[in-house]
Amino acid sequence: MSASATSSTDFTTNAPDNVSSVRWFVCFLLFLATTINYMDRSVFSLIEPQLHLPFMGWVPGLATVDQVAYHLNYGHVIEAFQIAYGIGFLFAGRVIDKLGTKRGYALAILIWGCASLSHSLVISVAGFIVARIFLGLGESGNFPAAIKAVSEWFPTEERAKAVGLFNSGSNASFFIAPIMIAAVTSKFGWHAAFLATGSMGILWCVIWIIFPYNRLRRTSTTTQRELAPALANGPTWSALLTNRGFYAFALGKALTDPVWWFYLFYLPMFLHDNYGLNLNEAKWPLIIIYSVSSVGSIGGGWLSGYLMNRGHTINFGRKTAMLICALCVVPILFVPQMGHIFHTNPWPAIALFSLATAAHQGWSANIFATPADMFPSTAISTVVGIGGAAGAAGGAIFTAIVSHYFSPHPLIIFIMAAFAYVLALLIFQLLVPRLGYSRSEDTLTA
Numbered sequence: 001m002s003a004s005a006t007s008s009t010d011f012t013t014n015a016p017d018n019v020s021s022v023r024w025f026v027c028f029l030l031f032l033a034t035t036i037n038y039m040d041r042s043v044f045s046l047i048e049p050q051l052h053l054p055f056m057g058w059v060p061g062l063a064t065v066d067q068v069a070y071h072l073n074y075g076h077v078i079e080a081f082q083i084a085y086g087i088g089f090l091f092a093g094r095v096i097d098k099l100g101t102k103r104g105y106a107l108a109i110l111i112w113g114c115a116s117l118s119h120s121l122v123i124s125v126a127g128f129i130v131a132r133i134f135l136g137l138g139e140s141g142n143f144p145a146a147i148k149a150v151s152e153w154f155p156t157e158e159r160a161k162a163v164g165l166f167n168s169g170s171n172a173s174f175f176i177a178p179i180m181i182a183a184v185t186s187k188f189g190w191h192a193a194f195l196a197t198g199s200m201g202i203l204w205c206v207i208w209i210i211f212p213y214n215r216l217r218r219t220s221t222t223t224q225r226e227l228a229p230a231l232a233n234g235p236t237w238s239a240l241l242t243n244r245g246f247y248a249f250a251l252g253k254a255l256t257d258p259v260w261w262f263y264l265f266y267l268p269m270f271l272h273d274n275y276g277l278n279l280n281e282a283k284w285p286l287i288i289i290y291s292v293s294s295v296g297s298i299g300g301g302w303l304s305g306y307l308m309n310r311g312h313t314i315n316f317g318r319k320t321a322m323l324i325c326a327l328c329v330v331p332i333l334f335v336p337q338m339g340h341i342f343h344t345n346p347w348p349a350i351a352l353f354s355l356a357t358a359a360h361q362g363w364s365a366n367i368f369a370t371p372a373d374m375f376p377s378t379a380i381s382t383v384v385g386i387g388g389a390a391g392a393a394g395g396a397i398f399t400a401i402v403s404h405y406f407s408p409h410p411l412i413i414f415i416m417a418a419f420a421y422v423l424a425l426l427i428f429q430l431l432v433p434r435l436g437y438s439r440s441e442d443t444l445t446a
Contacts, residue, residue, distance in 0.1 A: 089385045
């Protein structure tokens with residue numbers, strides 16, 4: 001079967017049921033790709049203390065809070081990645097829907113792997129910005145391709161669980177990256193960190209190309225067969241723009257993705273500036289935070305599937321899990337107070353970060369599963385791509401706010417982070433009061 005086909009037959013095969021267990025190997029490959037994806041993007045924040053260099057605007061002798069030029073340059077580099085990531089999403093989903101999952105995913109990781117390697121050659125802020133732009137363009141293909149792969153390999157009840165499993169790679173990257181990058185940079189300098197992570201993406205690309213993805217792919221699920229006639233000839237803008245689910249997903253990503261970006265890019269800086277932890281000292285708190293996040297990622301995905309298997313609708317299962325996750329994020333607003341109460345003890349703040357990041361990942365596992373509940377496979381990458389673009393745009397705006405107000409007024413940032421998910425779920429409920437295919441009614445309810 002051609003990977004580039006765009007008709008409804010592109011996502012169905014006559015593969016026998018006894019090969020369906022291969023879906024867990026596919027999930028493992030998606031997990032590895034997501035792990036590498038986050039390692040590549042997080043290197044910049046992990047080596048931040050080593051970027052206190054003249055070309056980054058760092059002035060020796062000034063206190064950290066007074067390094068205005070440095071913080072603005074650091075923020076500009078992050079914003080360049082987020083903007084490119086968002087722009088890439090506008091095209092990545094559509095390209096993957098056209099090329100097919102296998103070809104589209106291979107192209108994406110090849111681009112971002114080479115971009116990651118190029119960081120090792122940088123000697124200026126402009127150089128970092130260019131490298132981060134290409135990294136963002138390539139990395140924008142990861143989630144549209146991975147979510148499309150899940151829709152092609154997993155039934156509805158397992159979909160959020162599969163998303164939670166592969167999305168836990170974003171946490172697993174922090175098991176590996178702090179230890180590996182600390183060791184590499186201490187011996188070879190910060191340039192070597194980018195060489196180490198970029199080469200892993202190239203290796204994954206080779207494995208993915210060898211794997212017979214299209215030959216072993218499963219047939220479509222009941223939900224997908226019911227949704228397919230709506231966009232039988234592929235996604236059109238008129239069809240997407242008149243679907244409330246399209247806006248529900250995009251707005252949900254725009255409000256909550258920026259909070260994850262904040263953790264990813266500013267958590268190492270927060271631990272360094274507030275508790276004096278360097279990369280070697282901060283690696284264990286980071287590992288603990290993202291270990292707990294993995295539990296949230298898998299647990300959040302499991303919970304919605306558990307509720308569905310107990311006889312509840314897709315609507316009840318997804319939204320109940322999302323509500324629990326949204327409420328678990330709210331305590332993050334107390335982080336600034338932890339620094340005043342426990343001046344030298346970072347662990348109370350680390351505990352709150354752990355709960356919030358775990359809740360975010362459980363939320364992500366479920367909101368990423370909703371496009372397959374509302375759209376056929378021929379449109380999933382496009383929808384996920386637009387949602388990712390909205391999330392990246394929100395992330396760039398939030399990063400600009402953080403870069404200006406995080407040091408002098410951290411409470412503002414943490415209040416925004418605390419209530420973003422509750423607001424996102426309220427909007428989602430208003431736009432899509434009934435989600436997914438109701439097996440009890442045997443009708444489409446989205």
